[in-house]
Amino acid sequence: MTKWHLRNPWLVVCSDMLLMVGCQSDYLGTRDVFEAYRLDNSTEPAKWVKVERLENWAIFISNDQRSHYHA
Template identity: 65%
Template sequence: MLFVVHLAPWIRVRMMGVSWEEIPLGHLANLYLVACGDMLLLVGCQGSFPARGDTFEVFRLDQSTEHAMWVKVEELENWAIFISTDKRSQPLSFRNPERWGGRSNCVYYYSHDSEHWAAFELVKPASSRNSFVFISSSNLVQPMWVVPSMFSQSRDG
């Protein structure tokens, strides 16, 4: 079940029935819910620790049926997703990451245990050609995904 909270015109909580049959939960690890535009996404990795050879899969919540269901997403189009194993970091999505030198259709993943972070192109196994891995130089400061207000506006360009 998912719970939907409505804040206007009054506060109320609604339970939403969701079918999980479409998601191969047995082979996905590190599941994250991510708000992406007007979609709710479920992101998971095939592998216990995302590394070269692993892939990320993304499912979108489809509410067009009586019981909502998860539908596999093959492409994020002009979006990128940022995920960290640090529980203080909320998973985020970002539109048009090419504006700051990033890549669309990628899951950026940071592991605070190993101090590595990488970009995984959606549904493609990570390799030296399509991902890049960085090692942190210090364990004092760990990435926290922050979206400055100037980037949160919906602008194409």
């Protein structure tokens, strides 16, 4: 994963995992695709690994600007 791979990434705590969830536009630009990566601390240095399945977890994502925290 490159530094600029995801647009507007969020850090999310999910059980014992730290996830980075962000948006990636598809190749046609007609819809957005969301991806999640977990921080793998078992390597030195730690690296972000794509999450293929959340198993029993769910992440709810909205485009509504009211759902975003703005400082």
